[in-house]
Amino acid sequence: MEDYRRYLNPQVLNKISRLDLKARLVVEGYIAGLHRSPYRGVSQEFAAHREYVPGDDLRHLDWKVFGRSDRLYVKQYEQETNLICYLLLDVSESMSYGSTTVNKLEYSRYLAAALSFLMVQQQDAVGLVLFDRQVRKTIPARSSTPHLNLILKELSEAQPTLKTDFKAISDDVTTHLAQKGLVIVISDLFDEPERILSGLERIRAKGQEVIVFNILDEYEVRFPFERMTRFEGMEEYPQLFADPRTLRNEYLKTLEDFLSRIRRGCLAERIDYVRISTDQMLDVALTAYLAKRERL
Amino acid sequence: MSFVSPAYLWLLLAGALPVIIHLLNRQRYQTVRWAAMEFLLAASHKNRRRIQMENLLLLLLRVAIVLGLAFTFARPYLKKPVLNALTAPDTHLVIAIDNSYSMGYRDGSATIFEQVKDVARKLIDTLRVDRGDRLTLMTLSEYPETLINDVSLHITQAKKRVDELALTDYATNIMKTLALADDIASKSTASRTVIYLVTDNQKTGYKHAEAATATAKSELKIIEVGSAGRANHQVTRIYPLNQSGLILTGQSVAFQVESTNYGNKDIVTAVNFIADGIKQGGSSVNIGAGRTVSLAFNHSFTEPGPHWVRAEIEKDNLVIDDSRIYALDIKDSIKTLIINGEPSAEPFEDEVVFLRYALSPQPETPNSNISPYALNIINGQEFISTEQLPLNNTDVMIIANLEFIPPGKLRQIEEWLNKGGGLLIFLGDKVDRTAYNDLFAKGLLPAELVEVAGNNTDTVRFDRIDFTHPALTFFGSVKEKLRSLLIQKYYSVKSAEGSRVLMSYGDTANSPAVIEKPVGKGRPSAAPKPPSYAVPKLRSGEGQELWNGEGWLILVTTSADAEWNKMPAKPSYVMLIDQLCRYLASSSSLVARDLLPAQTITLPAGEAGNFLMATPKSGTVALQAPNYKDTADVGLYTLERLTADRMTKEKLSYFGVNPEPAEGDLRRIAPDELRKILNRPFELVNANAGLTDDALASGGQIPPLSHLWKYLIYLVLISLVLELVLAQRFGRFA
Structure with a gap:
């Protein structure tokens, strides 16, 4: 039997070309490792009967009740109460950095695809917003397989472009969020922390639950360079010629300050903050999502 | 500063290696497109100055390590104990320079006295004014003399004084000099006192050894100059073979002339007998190694009054003892x-x-x-x-x-x-x-x-x-x-x-x-004995009245x-x-007129008139005191008296001042014997056996504190540890 769990490894996943297949493999691999099913409400369990009103889908009529009592009742199922979830994926230039074959954007794609697949599987509606300094693409939340395919297509076509401006796009995004639901932000968050936090605040203000997946490359976290290096800045930053060893401590400190500030900001807003390095297995993100989903 | 292995100094060029490596490293860089640039720029901006300083510090440390290693291999040491200024206590050097007549021995073109002065100058050079060093400069002879005993040290003056120092006709007396040097050293307030005896180290210089058994605190270093097997022959004594000492005109007197060969080989030499400046006779004589040979020369004086005779042997490398004078009075009746x-x-x-x-x-x-x-x-x-x-x-x-x-x-x-x-x-x-x-x-x-x-x-x-x-x-x-x-x-x-x-x-x-x-x-x-090999008691004292x-x-x-x-x-x-x-x-003719240098001539008591003394080197001097003490020079002294009209001079007496014969025995004392005589710790250094400048500083070897390589090793090790610690700390551990 094929060990699906290995598809949780981004490096393995990278070898598979189709994103839909990747997403399925991730989820299957993830679920194969769990002892009980995580699906909730996705079962076709009967919940209650209600009287038929014109417009109801005739497929849901309980013909057995009609045969016994000649009255039209419609069977009601739990899945109708499912969640509306938006994935906010950062496609700025900085996301294109990767010390290995899987860069941050690629990793984020897998993550987004896997989450979308998982959501659609359990009848949750999933929408997608691609952004950099502005919203690049918005797909409204739906919970159908064709919709999933659309999302996966958009994900695979997403290209890194400009600098991130999370605050700017948060205004745009909130207009789409009519219902209460879940917003999952997938980004390296390389922007000013005030702008990021204020953007997140606005989304929270709309009554949305938020999970932030902070995607970082392993090299960004460890800064393991030894040789003299010319660092060419992405997102319009200038280049820097330096001995990385002289800068490592200070760089790591600056980065840690930044990250901890974001984390504290998230904590204050009761936002789930999950820092993920691109060398980590994808199940970290899925577990974080499912834990959150359970609480909703 | 000198080096034991100066060839290794080429390694100093390796000091450029860290700089070259640094520059090469700058050339060989990688290019990375970097996302988290704002953090990197912030870090760089914040630390630019510190990083530059750290880089410079590390570079200097690495250069210092390489240079230090190169120096260590070359094993440097200091000619002058410069380090002593920091670590060693102030030193009082008591330098006794042998200026006895045996130092006049010609060793090649110069006398060994020049070598002694050379050594003394080098010793003076080791002194440090800034450390508060002191110097006592004295002569080493039968009559040691303090030349400089200064609290404030003037190296130039001291060396000038050495330059001016002249040979004397005295014998060597090391124990007497050492006693004086010990006395000076014991009064010194310096933390360390070192007595240097710069001498030809003759065995005969250690006479009256039993008199001096010092328990001195000062270090003693004896620097031997001159080659070891120096030959010398001399006229050891000349005296009349006459029992009463009374010699009359016309009387034939036999003068006994003893000649000694202190060398290792037999020699054939001529011995001449001169009376009143005129050669009277001569004889060729074979003197065995280490032997003394006596010859008799008969002579009769025709004129009454003061006379002198001299015996001469062929001149060798030490000229002063190649003749002796005997002065006497002749009576006609x-x-x-x-x-x-x-x-x-x-x-x-x-x-x-x-x-x-x-x-x-x-x-x-x-x-x-x-x-x-x-x-x-x-x-x-x-x-x-x-x-x-x-x-x-x-x-x-x-x-x-x-x-x-x-x-x-x-x-x-x-x-x-x-x-x-x-x-x-x-x-x-x-x-x-x-x-x-x-x-x-x-x-x-x-x-x-x-x-x-x-x-x-x-x-x-x-x-x-x-x-x-x-x-x-x-x-x-x-x-x-x-x-x-x-x-x-x-x-x-x-x-x-x-x-x-x-x-x-x-x-x-x-x-x-x-x-x-x-x-x-x-x-x-008894009639005075002629001076013998062992110095007679009569002559041993200073200022003995011989008239x-x-x-x-x-x-x-x-x-x-x-x-x-x-x-x-x-x-x-x-x-x-x-x-x-x-x-x-014979009372008046028995006056001992065969003196050793620096012995005093007492003038006849009660004699009226003005006395004059014609000296061998200082011309004629008028005498006021009843004693004449300036008999430092070997030679013939003539005592004269001005007549009442002060027009003519009347010769009263001759005096022959002769070198002490024992001093002509140039044989060195054996170290074992020396140890026994001195009965105290000392260091014996031979100036001819490759005495370097540095050997002088502490005698025979490079002073421990001047060996720099040990300190360099420590320095390099400390630098290495420091480099590691700093590189780690600066995040540049590679």
Whole structure:
């Protein structure tokens, strides 16, 4: 039997070309490792009967009740109460950095695809917003397989472009969020922390639950360079010629300050903050999502 | 600074390696497109200055490590103990420079004295003014002298003083010098005192070694200069073979000349004999290695007065001891004044008739070759009536059976005695015992007269004869001759303390017959021995008075004629009188005129007039003090006196100042022997055995504190650890 769990490894996943297949493999691999099913409400369990009103889908009529009592009742199922979830994926230039074959954007794609697949599987509606300094693409939340395919297509076509401006796009995004639901932000968050936090605040203000997946490359976290290096800045930053060893401590400190500030900001807003390095297995993100989903 | 292995200094070029590596590293860089640029820029901006400083510090450290290693391999050390300034205590150097005459030995083109000065200059160079070092500069010889003993050190002055230092004609006396140096060192307040003896380290320089056993706190370093097997030959002594020391004109005197070869090989050399500047004879002589050979040269002087003779040997590398001078006085006659206490017209009744014939068989022809005596006989009456006794022209005075000496005459005689006269007193029946005992009380008689002993019938002979006395040594080989003399009457006497009994009578009491007493300080009881290899006691002291102008007095307790004895009947009588008179007359010629440098010449007491001294090197100087002390130079000294009209000069005496013979023995002392003599820790360094500048600093080896490589190793290790720690800390551990 094929060990699906290995598809949780981004490096393995990278070898598979189709994103839909990747997403399925991730989820299957993830679920194969769990002892009980995580699906909730996705079962076709009967919940209650209600009287038929014109417009109801005739497929849901309980013909057995009609045969016994000649009255039209419609069977009601739990899945109708499912969640509306938006994935906010950062496609700025900085996301294109990767010390290995899987860069941050690629990793984020897998993550987004896997989450979308998982959501659609359990009848949750999933929408997608691609952004950099502005919203690049918005797909409204739906919970159908064709919709999933659309999302996966958009994900695979997403290209890194400009600098991130999370605050700017948060205004745009909130207009789409009519219902209460879940917003999952997938980004390296390389922007000013005030702008990021204020953007997140606005989304929270709309009554949305938020999970932030902070995607970082392993090299960004460890800064393991030894040789003299010319660092060419992405997102319009200038280049820097330096001995990385002289800068490592200070760089790591600056980065840690930044990250901890974001984390504290998230904590204050009761936002789930999950820092993920691109060398980590994808199940970290899925577990974080499912834990959150359970609480909703 | 010097290096043990200077070839390794090429490694210093490796000091450029860290810089080159740094530059190469800058060339070989990678390019990374970087997302988290704002954090990197912030870090770079914040630390740019610090990073530059850290980079520079690390670079310097790495360069220092490489340079330090290169230096370590080259093993540097300091010529001067510079490090001592930080770590070592202030030092007081006491440098004793041997300037004895043996240092005048020519070793190649220069004397070894130049080598000694060279060593001294190098020693002075090791001193540090800033450390508060002090210097005592002194000479090493029989008469050590402190040249510089300064709290404030002036190196230039000290070296100038060394340059100016001249050789002396003195012998070496290391123990005496060391005692002085120890004394100076013990008074020093410096934390460390080092005594340097820079010398040729002769064995003979360690005389009187038993005198100095110092428990000194100062370090002692002996630096030997000159090659080890230096040969030398010298005239060791020259002296007349003459028992009494009295030499008369026309008398042939044999001068004994001893020459010593201190070398390891036999030599054939010429020995010349010079009298008053004219060569009289010469002889070729073969002297075995380490041997002394004696040659005799006969010479007779025709003129009375002061004379000198010199023996010369062929010149070698040490010239000063190749000749010696002996100065002496020659008399044409022994001027004898006889006071006749009992004159008589009868030839055999006269008191002094036998004396006269004994001394001068032909009184009518004085100064004939038969007798050296020139007699002047005065009767007792005349003696009393004469105002002034003719003592100035008298060598010996004989008083025979004189009743008493009037006080005026006594004063004249006493004065004359003090100038070196010799007085012979015979007793007899005329003698006033009380008057003579007054003389005894005044110290002018060797014995107190008690009573007349004996009778005309019985005779006694001389007994207990002191043949060691110079006046009687003549009889040593014919002892019975003296014992053949018969005596009937004599004064029994009680000899005073300090008197010497030459002969006694063979009576029961052994009454003294001939008694001698020095007047004033007297003179040596024996003729001065010629200077011997071992320095005689007479000469060892500084300022010894060698002019012993004081006289002697001999009392014969029987009569001069045949009245109390039958002596004149025997030929021995003539010999006895002659020997006694010669002995007494020799007082002025016995003056030791063979001196060692720096011994004092005492001028004859009571001589009126202005004295001049013609010296071998300093010209003629006028003398004021009764002593002449400037006899540092070897050579001939001439004592002269200006006559009353101050127009002419009269030669009084010659003095020969000769080098101490022992100093000519250049053989070194063996280290074992030295250890025994010094009886204290010391370091022996040979300047010829590759003595480097650095060896001088502590003697024989590079001073430990000047070895820098150990410190460099520490420095490199510390730098390495520091580099590691800093690189780690700066995040550049690679």
